[in-house]
Amino acid sequence: MSWRVDSASIDDLARGAAVLGTGGGGDPYIGALLAKRAIAEHGPVTAVRLDELPEDALVLTVAMMGAPTVMVEKLPGLDEVMGPVRALGTYLGRPVTHVACAEAGGVNSTIPIAAAAALGLPLVDGDGMGRAFPELQMVLPTLYGVSASPLAFSDEKGNVGVLQTVDNLWTERIARVAAVEMGCSIMISGFAMSGAQARESLVDGSLRQCIDLGAGIREARELKLDPVERVAGLLGGRELFSGKVVDVQRGTTSGFARGTARIDGAGELTLRFQNEHLIAELDGRTLATTPDLIMVLEHDSGEPITTEGLRYGQRVRVLAAPSDPRWHSEEALAMVGPRYFGYDIPAHRFDGTVSAVHA
Amino acid sequence: MSWRVDSASIDDLARGAAVLGTGGGGDPYIGALLAKRAIAEHGPVTAVRLDELPEDALVLTVAMMGAPTVMVEKLPGLDEVMGPVRALGTYLGRPVTHVACAEAGGVNSTIPIAAAAALGLPLVDGDGMGRAFPELQMVLPTLYGVSASPLAFSDEKGNVGVLQTVDNLWTERIARVAAVEMGCSIMISGFAMSGAQARESLVDGSLRQCIDLGAGIREARELKLDPVERVAGLLGGRELFSGKVVDVQRGTTSGFARGTARIDGAGELTLRFQNEHLIAELDGRTLATTPDLIMVLEHDSGEPITTEGLRYGQRVRVLAAPSDPRWHSEEALAMVGPRYFGYDIPAHRFDGTVSAVHA
Structure with missing residues (x-):
């Protein structure tokens, strides 16, 4: 329809x-x-x-x-x-x-x-x-x-x-x-x-999913529920980390917004991005990587924060969620996996498991 | 025809x-x-x-x-x-x-x-x-x-x-x-x-002119005449300098071959180029600039030498010749004059006169 x-x-x-x-x-x-x-x-x-x-x-x-x-x-x-x-x-x-x-x-x-x-x-x-x-x-x-x-x-x-x-x-x-x-x-x-x-x-x-996600955040706010939990539920994902942004490094190089952000909480989470978040590491240990989804939401309101919107002092929560399963084939990982972006690690799925594919 | x-x-x-x-x-x-x-x-x-x-x-x-x-x-x-x-x-x-x-x-x-x-x-x-x-x-x-x-x-x-x-x-x-x-x-x-x-x-x-120039060099060689003089005559130009290449600096930047060459003779001639020769200076005094033609020929044979062919020790002669007169309009000089290429000098014609146009 x-x-x-x-x-x-x-x-x-x-x-x-x-x-x-x-x-x-x-x-x-x-x-x-x-x-x-x-x-x-x-x-x-x-x-x-x-x-x-x-x-x-x-x-x-x-x-x-x-x-x-x-x-x-x-x-x-x-x-x-x-x-x-x-x-x-x-x-x-x-x-x-x-x-x-x-x-x-x-x-x-x-x-x-x-x-x-x-x-x-x-x-x-x-x-x-x-x-x-x-x-x-x-x-x-x-x-x-x-x-x-x-x-x-x-x-x-x-x-x-x-x-x-x-x-x-x-x-x-x-x-x-x-x-x-x-x-x-x-x-x-x-x-x-x-x-x-x-x-x-x-x-x-x-498109329908975008509307459902946005409506979910809005409704959760209206009902005094947790919007971040709602997003995690709609995407079948999980919360990786909660904390305060303590450092953001970025530059526009070769037409991309590249950089890293550090978030302080129960340990320190590092996010590495090229326009999109590519890698989330907790105290040096990889939690999730591209092609799975890594998202930063404002702590209470669940407002999504873009990499260019990240600021010192923001209280945020970091979610991970599964990508379309087709992104985990060997051919797909060669195109969008961590190694393509210059990180010599295998793809880590949102649930913490490591891809067996060596792309 | x-x-x-x-x-x-x-x-x-x-x-x-x-x-x-x-x-x-x-x-x-x-x-x-x-x-x-x-x-x-x-x-x-x-x-x-x-x-x-x-x-x-x-x-x-x-x-x-x-x-x-x-x-x-x-x-x-x-x-x-x-x-x-x-x-x-x-x-x-x-x-x-x-x-x-x-x-x-x-x-x-x-x-x-x-x-x-x-x-x-x-x-x-x-x-x-x-x-x-x-x-x-x-x-x-x-x-x-x-x-x-x-x-x-x-x-x-x-x-x-x-x-x-x-x-x-x-x-x-x-x-x-x-x-x-x-x-x-x-x-x-x-x-x-x-x-x-x-x-x-x-x-x-x-095209006809290219053939005439090439044939002129060939014939002068065959007749033991001076090919460089022949080129200057065909183009209505003059010899600026004669000497030995003592230094060539160049690099390929932004898709261009940019650089300078120094030639030692009765004084020192500096050539500045971006693919083509743009400026000829004798001991710091400008002799000729774009849009007029600045050409480097091998001393005896009159063989034209490209900027990428310039080598230490070559014996060369440097000629200048008039460009198509339409290149000396104000609009044209704004497009191809020395200032466009970053040199804050007026256009110097092949005969040593300076353009009145301040492009």
């Missing part, structure tokens, strides 16, 4: 997306603003379940690429959000039928809503990760042989490009340097998929 | 192009190899004068972009040379009728010959500079309002991109970072022009 994404659901959705953003994906407030503005101007968006997609659909992802820290100062307009979808539709010479989220996380859950509203297209209730990851090729469709290219990109000045690359890592490499040169934040559209390919390779129901 | 570029003329043409390359443009031997291979496989190329171009021609430039130092190790194949022209033709949805040189210099005078031969297209006897310059936007067509984009680029791996930018400087910026990421050497095609636009904005007869 298709359903409607209206303005009233955007705050819940944006907050839930910030949870699944696992520290990345940018300021949910900005993403919500953009989606609300698009819905106010163009009406609500029809969300379509994966099993409703026609076989011959032409589904394109749309997303922001760059350092989310930059986007806070450079809010995209609706023309900018539509730009790459239109450019890619023209390049492909076929009408685009659906827009989809590349990731479930932060602005990249709400930008596709804005794009779908402005373009008058339905939105797929699903995404390419079931969480957020920092690089373009890190989506399940890559594992199913879906090409990221042709990929269109555009900036707020009106510069547009279309890439056709030999693999999805090359799309990432060329689009990333273009993004850095173009001001560290561009809009991209790619991963052209048929309905059948989308059904096979996307994570089902992630 | 159209004429034929055959294999027998390639060595002269490549040597002449290396002279006009003013230190840049890469190894003429490599460019000649590529053009000869293409002519051997596909037959000679028809060179068309600017006044013969039909009004409704679709002329595209084709060139190598990147650090020529890299291309020495990475000889492009014919498929690679044709790649961006084909991609751009497809993007434009119209048949390309002519290929043109963006610059008269080094490999970028011979790559269009290879492209024209392999594609079975006529080649315009003209180019966008009348010399070589290091950046993509630095062509006379930019001054005549011709857009560099859509611009197609491709590498030897099979990665292709098409850019549509707001101005030619943005085409340079995005293509440049892509070139660096793609291995510091890519093929590009752009500056789509009608016959009328090409007639208005290109430098006429520069």
Whole structure:
């Protein structure tokens, strides 16, 4: 059954997306603003379940690429959000039928809503990760042989490009340097998929899940229950740690927001991130790693905190939750496991077990 | 009258192009190899004068972009040379009728010959500079309002991109970072022009001039005359300095081969270059600068020496010659004058006079 994404659901959705953003994906407030503005101007968006997609659909992802820290100062307009979808539709010479989220996380859950509203297209209730990851090729469709290219990109000045690359890592490499040169934040559209390919390779129901997570936090607050516990329950995850942020080191390098945060509590928890949280270590012992989800929530309100929102003195709780199981295959771990990011450790699952796969 | 570029003329043409390359443009031997291979496989190329171009021609430039130092190790194949022209033709949805040189210099005078031969297209006897310059936007067509984009680029791996930018400087910026990421050497095609636009904005007869220069050097050697004097005469230039190379500093930064060379003779001559020679100073006094041509030739043989070919101990002579007069307008000097390259001096003409234009 298709359903409607209206303005009233955007705050819940944006907050839930910030949870699944696992520290990345940018300021949910900005993403919500953009989606609300698009819905106010163009009406609500029809969300379509994966099993409703026609076989011959032409589904394109749309997303922001760059350092989310930059986007806070450079809010995209609706023309900018539509730009790459239109450019890619023209390049492909076929009408685009659906827009989809590349990731479930932060602005990249709400930008596709804005794009779908402005373009008058339905939105797929699903995404390419079931969480957020920092690089373009890190989506399940890559594992199913879906090409990221042709990929269109555009900036707020009106510069547009279309890439056709030999693999999805090359799309990432060329689009990333273009993004850095173009001001560290561009809009991209790619991963052209048929309905059948989308059904096979996307994570089902992630927009609905974002709304459920956001609503869960809101309702728990209203009922004076524990929002953090509610999030852990909805995601089948667990609380790793509770404490106070005592140090945050970060820098924007090569178009990414990279850094570490230290949290003081019953011991010291270290978080290592590249846009998203990648590793949680307690006194030097690894508790959880990518691809499982590591999330930082404000201690009492359960408000998700992005890596750029981390500040000295914040009282926070750190959760871990399972990723889509497909992220734990050998091929997937080679793409998103700790070793890809330069940490010579195996993947640690949210429950503390260690992956047997040596990717 | 159209004429034929055959294999027998390639060595002269490549040597002449290396002279006009003013230190840049890469190894003429490599460019000649590529053009000869293409002519051997596909037959000679028809060179068309600017006044013969039909009004409704679709002329595209084709060139190598990147650090020529890299291309020495990475000889492009014919498929690679044709790649961006084909991609751009497809993007434009119209048949390309002519290929043109963006610059008269080094490999970028011979790559269009290879492209024209392999594609079975006529080649315009003209180019966008009348010399070589290091950046993509630095062509006379930019001054005549011709857009560099859509611009197609491709590498030897099979990665292709098409850019549509707001101005030619943005085409340079995005293509440049892509070139660096793609291995510091890519093929590009752009500056789509009608016959009328090409007639208005290109430098006429520069292929013929390259052959005349190369033949002039060869003949002077055969007749035991002075090849360097011959080059100076053909270009209407003068000899600035004669001496021995005593120091060369260079590095490949941001995709360019940047550096300085010092030559010891009657005083010390310093050359400053970014792919091409930009400034010649004698004991700290500026003798000549961009946009006029500064060329280094081997002392006796008159063999042109590229900046990457400069070595300690070489006996050389340094010539200066006038550029196309259109390069001395205020708008042109803002694009290619010394100040653009970071030197706070006015343009010095080859004859030692100083430009009145304060660009």
